[in-house]
Amino acid sequence: MIGRLRGAVAEVGEEEALIDVMGVGYVVRCGSRTLGRLPALGEETLLHIESQWSESAGLRLYGFGTREDRRAFVLLQAIQGVGPKAAMAVLDVLTPAELAGAVAREDKAAVGRAQGVGPKLALRIVTELKDKPITDGPISFSSSAAPSPVAAKPSASGEAVVGLMGLGIAEAQARRVVEAAAIRLGEEADVSALIKAGLQELGR
Numbered sequence: 543m544i545g546r547l548r549g550a551v552a553e554v555g556e557e558e559a560l561i562d563v564m565g566v567g568y569v570v571r572c573g574s575r576t577l578g579r580l581p582a583l584g585e586e587t588l589l590h591i592e593s594q595w596s597e598s599a600g601l602r603l604y605g606f607g608t609r610e611d612r613r614a615f616v617l618l619q620a621i622q623g624v625g626p627k628a629a630m631a632v633l634d635v636l637t638p639a640e641l642a643g644a645v646a647r648e649d650k651a652a653v654g655r656a657q658g659v660g661p662k663l664a665l666r667i668v669t670e671l672k673d674k675p676i677t678d679g680p681i682s683f684s685s686s687a688a689p690s691p692v693a694a695k696p697s698a699s700g701e702a703v704v705g706l707m708g709l710g711i712a713e714a715q716a717r718r719v720v721e722a723a724a725i726r727l728g729e730e731a732d733v734s735a736l737i738k739a740g741l742q743e744l745g746r
Contacts, residue, residue: 543593544568544591544593544603545590545591545593546588546589546590546591547561547563547568547570547588547589547591547603547605548563548586548587548588548589549561549562549563549564549568549586549587550562550584550585550586550587551580551581551582551583551584551585551586551587552567552583552584553583554577554580554583554714554715554718555712555715556577556712556714556715557571557572557577558570558571558572559572559577559580559589559605561587561589561605568603569603570589570591570603570604570605571602571603571604571605571626571630572589572604572605572606572630573606573630573631573633573634574634574713574714575607575633575634575637576589576605576606576607576611577714577715577718578713578714578717578718578721579607579718579721580718581722582718582719582722582743583743589605589606589607590605590606590607590608590609590611590612591603591604591605591606591612592604592606592612592615592616594626602626604626604630606633608638610638610639610676610677610678611633611637611638613638613675613676614629614632614633614638614641614676614677615629615630615633617671617674617676618632618633618667618671620670621666621667621670621671622666623663623666624663624667627658628656628658628659628663631656631657631658631659632653632656632659632667634656634657635652635655635656636652636653636655636656638676638677639676639677640652641653641671641676641677642671642676642677644668645667645668645671645672645674645676648668649668650664650665650667650668651664653667653668698724698731698732698733698736699720699721699724699736701733702716702720702723702733702736702737702740703716703717703720705733705737706719706720706737706740706741709741711744715744716740719739719740719741719743719744720736720737720740722739722740722743723735723736723739723740723743724736726739727739
């Protein structure tokens with residue numbers, strides 16, 4: 543059973559990444575939040591892995607940036623009706639701390655924002671995760687879905703991501719290359735520079 547992988551990011555797709563560990567490439571399924579935080583191609587990353595086996599699909603590896611993400615994934619799948627895809631979808635819209643907060647305040651609407659999670663399943667998740675150790679840290683009672691009273695001005699990075707998506711690039715890939723470009727170019731980089739650097743990264 544594989545519990546952790548440390549290696550170079552070889553490829554990044556819309557739902558999975560290829561991690562090169564000493565010449566062996568592991569295909570790891572990840573949520574968009576995890577994919578968006580992977581370093582640039584060729585750079586080292588560490589993923590916490592949940593290994594699952596089925597006769598139909600064989601061995602599948604699910605990767606997470608933190609142990610808490612992996613733990614929440616396992617807890618979610620213990621609930622009837624929640625498979626890997628739904629569990630990933632929940633963790634794409636809520637961090638473990640936010641999920642714990644939603645459970646504490648019985649906010650099924652926050653959980654129901656996840657793709658493929660209807661009201662009945664959201665209620666079951668909120669009910670069955672009561673008193674479960676979702677997170678070791680403080681619970682977040684703020685929902686990422688809560689509207690801001692003042693509309694924030696879009697950042698250059700955010701606009702660059704939207705621009706790359708307009709060119710047909712998947713959101714996870716766009717976020718990854720823009721974040722890498724922002725680190726290289728600095729906080730003062732404008733939208734066009736970030737888009738250009740992102741396209742160069744994708745062309746490697």
